[in-house]
Amino acid sequence: MDRHDIKDLISGFRDRTRRLALFDPLHELERKREQDQQNTLIDMKGLGLLTLLFFFEQKIMRQTKTGVKELARFLQSITESKYKLDETQYERLARSIIQTFRPTTGKKRSYVFYNWEEKRDDSIEYSILKANAFDVKTNTQYYTLDEDGLELLFATKEFYSEFQLSINQLMLRKQLDKGEFKGALRQINEMRIDVETLEERMIKLKHEIQRSIVSEETFERYKQLLEDIYGRLAREDEEFQELRQFVKETRERLYSKDVHQRERKTYELVLKINQELEKVHYDHSRLLEQTVSLKNTTLITAQESLYYTGIQAFNFDQDLVSKVISTPLPMEAMKGVLHPFLKVEENELWSPLTIFAEQNITEEREETVEQGLIEVDGDQQDHPYRSWLTEKYKEVMDLYLDAFYEAKVATLEDFMNYLEKKDQRKVLEQRYFYDFWLILHQRSPIINGSVEEEDGQKTLLSGALSLLGRRTLTIEEGKGTISKVKRYSIQQMILTLEEE
Numbered sequence: 001m002d003r004h005d006i007k008d009l010i011s012g013f014r015d016r017t018r019r020l021a022l023f024d025p026l027h028e029l030e031r032k033r034e035q036d037q038q039n040t041l042i043d044m045k046g047l048g049l050l051t052l053l054f055f056f057e058q059k060i061m062r063q064t065k066t067g068v069k070e071l072a073r074f075l076q077s078i079t080e081s082k083y084k085l086d087e088t089q090y091e092r093l094a095r096s097i098i099q100t101f102r103p104t105t106g107k108k109r110s111y112v113f114y115n116w117e118e119k120r121d122d123s124i125e126y127s128i129l130k131a132n133a134f135d136v137k138t139n140t141q142y143y144t145l146d147e148d149g150l151e152l153l154f155a156t157k158e159f160y161s162e163f164q165l166s167i168n169q170l171m172l173r174k175q176l177d178k179g180e181f182k183g184a185l186r187q188i189n190e191m192r193i194d195v196e197t198l199e200e201r202m203i204k205l206k207h208e209i210q211r212s213i214v215s216e217e218t219f220e221r222y223k224q225l226l227e228d229i230y231g232r233l234a235r236e237d238e239e240f241q242e243l244r245q246f247v248k249e250t251r252e253r254l255y256s257k258d259v260h261q262r263e264r265k266t267y268e269l270v271l272k273i274n275q276e277l278e279k280v281h282y283d284h285s286r287l288l289e290q291t292v293s294l295k296n297t298t299l300i301t302a303q304e305s306l307y308y309t310g311i312q313a314f315n316f317d318q319d320l321v322s323k324v325i326s327t328p329l330p331m332e333a334m335k336g337v338l339h340p341f342l343k344v345e346e347n348e349l350w351s352p353l354t355i356f357a358e359q360n361i362t363e364e365r366e367e368t369v370e371q372g373l374i375e376v377d378g379d380q381q382d383h384p385y386r387s388w389l390t391e392k393y394k395e396v397m398d399l400y401l402d403a404f405y406e407a408k409v410a411t412l413e414d415f416m417n418y419l420e421k422k423d424q425r426k427v428l429e430q431r432y433f434y435d436f437w438l439i440l441h442q443r444s445p446i447i448n449g450s451v452e453e454e455d456g457q458k459t460l461l462s463g464a465l466s467l468l469g470r471r472t473l474t475i476e477e478g479k480g481t482i483s484k485v486k487r488y489s490i491q492q493m494i495l496t497l498e499e500e
Helices: 003-009 013-021 024-030 044-060 068-079 087-101 147-155 160-178 181-212 216-256 264-313 316-326 331-341 352-356 384-407 412-421 431-443 462-466
Strands: 109-115 120-126 129-135 140-145 471-482 490-499
Touching: 013 109, 013 120, 024 044, 024 087, 024 109, 044 068, 044 087, 044 140, 044 147, 068 087, 068 140, 140 147, 160 181, 160 216, 181 264, 216 264, 316 331, 384 412, 384 431, 384 462, 384 490, 412 471, 412 490, 431 471, 431 490
Parallel strands: none
Antiparallel strands: 109 120, 129 140, 471 490
């Protein structure tokens, strides 16, 4: 390795050391030996990270008054199930953590190291917490995260590994723009390592999919994961194509300016960058193909194996027939059990083209409308249901006549209220009660108790109308709707009974 390569290797040593120095307060907290009332060792390093998260949340919420007491209450709510401490001890721990991040001297923390890039002793100053406000009345100091504290917190979040390749692509473009070809070549080598790491993860993911899919929920989770990976790789592939085009244009521009003759080493670097970038792009394209293969073959195969495993393990007689017959399930549960085995819903659709189909033409003629009541066929007059219904209609008419002479009811609602007072509410829950009044309304007025048709056959209302005698019942529509029960409702009707 020549001197220039060594110089590029240790370039930015101070900045890298500074990022390491930011973790020094957490290591210092780890060395503290604090115990609770039960002599349990307290995880001071973990509490330090919780403190950073707490101040970060307060910063997001724009809460400026955050001090020792607020931090102590937060730590107590998080750790009271693990540690046995009182409020005073929590305040002491909170004050110790804050003083570790921000020394009581008011000066920034410092980190001394040897700078191998510049070959001299060096030091770095950084600030995790800073004073935010001060309450004179209560003599309380409030704190907030400084820029270095934010950087430390972000360094603990895992997002670099997934987007490291995209970050390197951006850095490579900047280096090519500035003409730093030697640094660009090193950046491409780092990208190659990122691609190799991604390839290892894809292999592990393939084995994990084949081993871990045991339900539809797991299948959907891995399916979404693969779609996210494919989307990210597709964006990176587009960036690779743009980078290759940019390198190609740079090489052609240098060649046209005869740089390959005057600065042969620079031109060779550009050629090597082009060659290495193509290799990395090729390896990355294989990752894209592997993702598609995982989506189209491995994932679908795992789902099919899950399906056939379920079929083989399913016993129709034991799992379905026995469940339905032996267990008295309610109707809702029965629908849930049988639903997967029912036929798929089919809906008939009407096509506008049917208007051009052959039309059925009927003869126009006057039709007579039958005005009579429902007749009973001769062979069905003795049917049990019809006999029962005729008797029920007669009972309703009898109740109405009693209500008319006793309470002078004038509307259907008055009659229904009368039935409720007489403990006859069960009548209002029957369908025949409402059918009775609808039929009478259609035949209103009911004159002189006509109970027979011209052919001598009796109707279902024969028994009810016979109670009218020589009276006339007139039924007219009223305003509003009557709903005495949940199942039935009927329009208001005005009832008039007149003596002949």
